[in-house]
Amino acid sequence: MRKKLAKLDDLPEGTTKRFSFKRDGIRVDAFVANYRGEIVAFENLCRHQPLTLDYGDGEFFSSDGSLFVCQTHGAMYHPKTGLCIEGPCTGASLHPLNIEITDGEIHLVDLLSE
Numbered sequence: 130m131r132k133k134l135a136k137l138d139d140l141p142e143g144t145t146k147r148f149s150f151k152r153d154g155i156r157v158d159a160f161v162a163n164y165r166g167e168i169v170a171f172e173n174l175c176r177h178q179p180l181t182l183d184y185g186d187g188e189f190f191s192s193d194g195s196l197f198v199c200q201t202h203g204a205m206y207h208p209k210t211g212l213c214i215e216g217p218c219t220g221a222s223l224h225p226l227n228i229e230i231t232d233g234e235i236h237l238v239d240l241l242s243e
């Protein structure tokens with residue numbers, strides 16, 4: 130499955146964008162982020178409890194832009210690896226998603242949903 134998520138120009142450093150896709154007929158919430166010039170994408174699902182990280186408002190980054198923060202209980206995840214480095218699920222990782230950047234466009238390439 131391949132899905133266009135955003136234009137690279139529309140996702141400047143320090144910003145994120147929510148999206149969803151279907152896997153086996155089930156909607157998966159996800160987000161793509163520009164972390165210090167690197168584009169990353171993860172399922173929008175905290176590893177502590179089955180809740181979205183942003184709780185629906187599209188805020189993922191900590192105030193200094195160095196981490197992703199779950200708004201429910203404050204778990205902190207490293208944006209590059211998805212690893213929870215502080216909080217109730219320390220040691221667990223967000224589920225990463227494959228992306229490709231072609232001709233200035235970011236695409237989700239989710240092999241599991243083929």
Ligand code: FES
Pocket residue numbers: 175176177178179180199200201202203204216217
């Ligand atoms: S639900 Fe995310 S830290 Fe508890």
